[in-house]
Amino acid sequence: MGAPVTALRQVVSGPELQVDLAAVAENTRRFTRVARSVMAVVKADGFGHGLGDVARTALAAGASWIGVTSLEEALAVRACGVEAPVLSWLHPVDVDVASAVRHRVDLSVPSVEHLAAISGADGPVRVHLQLDTGMARDGAAPETWLALMSAARRAELAGRVRVAA
Missing domain, CATH: 3.30.160 (Double Stranded RNA Binding Domain)
Known part of the structure; x- marks a missing residue:
């Protein structure tokens, strides 16, 4: 018989996302220096960076609007306590207008x-x-x-x- 086979246990960690909200703030400030009004688009959970955190950070850094693709995302922005104007730009004809209002x-x-x-x-x-x-x-x-x-x-x-x- 040969030598016993020893199983090696390999620990592999998954991908890790680190969100630098200071960078979000600085990028927003750069845009607000050259634009009259800035809309921070936070669709898809702030592009995976956290819808609420990114929205609040961008607004604190000078953005005046929040943009999302759907009414569901807009309602999630409101649920995070954001009071700034929000625009939803992709929705079906039968969108829940009463909720939007x-x-x-x-x-x-x-x-x-x-x-x-x-x-x-x-x-x-x-x-x-x-x-x-x-x-x-x-x-x-x-x-x-x-x-x-x-x-x-x-x-x-x-x-x-x-x-x-």
Whole structure:
């Protein structure tokens, strides 16, 4: 028989994420020195860095807005105690507009269909008209932009939405 086989135990640690909130603050300050207004985008849990911590740090360093992709993320921002303006820019036509209004979340409007659904809620809802600038991710196509602007103006005059400037 041969020598006994001894199992080697290898300890492998997994990846470790270290978030440097001081770097987040410094990067935010750099942007605020050259921009009139800065929106800190904290989608996907602050890109894995912690939605609440990153949002609060960026706001303390001069950001004036928080951007997220969904209403669920916007509500999570509010649950972290953030009172600054929040914009949610990707949502289905049947988004829970009442929750958006109740929690003071601005919604993007990429189509006349979205606008019609949003403007039917108790509001008014604060909206941002969204134009597809060529990336084909979301937003009104250039050929529908005039129709969206016209519909938004009518909804605003009727008191159903407030279009952000």
